[in-house]
Each structure stands twice: as C-alpha cells, then as structure tokens.
Amino acid sequence: MILNKNNVNFLQSYDIPKEKQEKLIEYTKMLIEYKSNLTSIKDINKAFEYHIIDSLTPFLKITLNGKRFVDVGTGGGVPGIPLAICYPDINFFLVESIKKKTNALKIFKDVLNLDNVFIFNSRIEEFANNHKDEFDYGTCRALARADVALEYTVPLIKKFGKVFLYKGPAFKEEEKLFADKASQILKVIQKKIIEYSLSDKKRFLIEYEKYDETPNKYPRKTGIPLKRPLGGKI
Numbered sequence: 381m382i383l384n385k386n387n388v389n390f391l392q393s394y395d396i397p398k399e400k401q402e403k404l405i406e407y408t409k410m411l412i413e414y415k416s417n418l419t420s421i422k423d424i425n426k427a428f429e430y431h432i433i434d435s436l437t438p439f440l441k442i443t444l445n446g447k448r449f450v451d452v453g454t455g456g457g458v459p460g461i462p463l464a465i466c467y468p469d470i471n472f473f474l475v476e477s478i479k480k481k482t483n484a485l486k487i488f489k490d491v492l493n494l495d496n497v498f499i500f501n502s503r504i505e506e507f508a509n510n511h512k513d514e515f516d517y518g519t520c521r522a523l524a525r526a527d528v529a530l531e532y533t534v535p536l537i538k539k540f541g542k543v544f545l546y547k548g549p550a551f552k553e554e555e556k557l558f559a560d561k562a563s564q565i566l567k568v569i570q571k572k573i574i575e576y577s578l579s580d581k582k583r584f585l586i587e588y589e590k591y592d593e594t595p596n597k598y599p600r601k602t603g604i605p606l607k608r609p610l611g612g613k614i
C-alpha cells in the first residue's frame with residue numbers, strides 16, 4: 381500500500397470497499413501524473429488527502445437519494461470523480477471549460493470504468509442554457525466566491541434540489557458579505573453546514589436547498605457572474 385497511515389485510516393474507518401479504494405488510489409495517481417498540470421500537489425499522500433478525503437468526508441454524513449449530480453468547474457475531476465467512484469448509482473455530470481482537462485477526464489473515466497460519469501467541455505453559463513432544472517444536486521469546489529458559485533450552480537438544479545459548496549474558514553465572512561444576498565436572489569436557503577478537518581485545515585460543506593424557481597435571467601451571459609457578482613464587488 382502506497383498510502384500513509386492517516387489515509388489508510390480514512391479508507392478503513394468509512395468502510396470503503398476494496399474495489400473502490402483501489403479506484404480512488406488509481407485516480408489520485410493519474411491526477412498527479414497527468415502530462416499537463418491538473419494539480420499543483422504531486423505527493424500521492426497529500427493529493428489523496430486534499431483531493432479524495434476532502435471530496436468524500438462531508439458526503440459520508442449525507443444521504444443522497446437523487447440520481448443526477450452536476451459538478452461545475454470540475455478541473456481534473458474533483459470532487460466529481462471520487463464521488464462517482466463511491467456512488468455508482470448516481471450519474472455525475474462534470475462540466476469544465478478547458479479542453480485539455482476534459483480530455484484528461486475522458487481518459488480517467490475509461491481507465492476507471494466509470495459508466496456513471498458524463499463529461500462536458502463547456503462554460504457553465506452556456507451549459508446552463510440547455511440544462512436548466514435538470515439535476516438533483518450540484519456542487520462546486522475551489523471555483524469562485526460563494527455568490528458566483530451559487531449563480532453558476534443553482535439554475536441547473538430542480539426545485540427542492542440541493543447545492544453543496546466546499547469552503548474554508550473564510551466562509552463565515554463571505555456568507556455575510558456576499559452569499560446571503562445571492563441566495564435570496566436565486567431562491568435557495570442554507571440548510572446545513574458540515575464542518576470537518578483535514579490534517580492542517582478546517583473545512584466546511586455548505587448545503588443549500590432550492591425552495592423556488594430560479595428567476596429566468598440567471599445565470600447571466602458568459603463572464604457576467606464574475607464581472608458583476610450578485611453579492612457586489614469587494
């Protein structure tokens with residue numbers, strides 16, 4: 381086993397079956413070794429902790445009954461691929477604007493034999509024009525400030541569906557300043573904050589529920605959510 385004790389403890393304490401463990405490790409290796417840079421972390425144990433454990437830990441505390449899950453700005457497939465490995469009955473839709481990253485994702489999907497992964501090379505704002513209200517769940521990790529992340533994700537989600545944002549400790553401040561305003565406009569309500577820890581940092585998964593239809597004008601045209609964020613400029 382190439383993983384250190386902490387990482388092995390994680391796999392064992394959550395009772396992740398052997399075949400899934402092997403896929404998670406294989407994916408981490410491919411992610412750090414891919415010919416073009418998909419992650420700045422090149423150490424397998426650090427990458428496993430930062431990408432795999434961070435993706436999975438909060439979800440091991442949540443029950444998912446829906447069937448369609450979208451990961452926006454997935455990059456090299458985080459958190460979409462680790463989640464797809466652990467939840468084979470849910471279909472994961474991975475959206476990423478950079479072609480060389482979606483090319484890598486296609487290879488990872490084939491090598492790991494993930495029939496429940498679907499890859500889209502597109503800007504989120506454009507993808508949303510054709511896929512409004514289609515998903516039970518949406519997520520976003522390391523992509524943008526919470527108000528921008530919500531504008532990208534909420535229009536894709538069905539009424540009563542959920543959006544999960546991965547955030548660090550700065551979220552409390554971000555929430556007061558920007559996210560509260562965006563959630564009112566986009567008609568989502570914060571339901572839960574799951575707090576967890578990696579070895580050197582505190583992490584949070586913020587769960588929102590969509591309580592009403594998203595107003596038609598969202599998401600706005602490509603680039604506008606970032607240029608004129610709903611929560612206002614800094």
Ligand SMILES: C[S@@+](CC[C@H](N)C(=O)[O-])C[C@H]1O[C@@H](n2cnc3c(N)ncnc32)[C@H](O)[C@@H]1O
Nearest residue numbers: 453454455458476477478502503504521522523
């Ligand atoms: C910092 S990376 C994070 C990747 C991954 N979610 C993770 O946690 O490692 C953000 C990714 O979002 C993509 N991205 C940014 N804006 C986007 C947009 N409007 N539409 C689609 N992808 C976008 C970038 O190309 C990049 O790969």
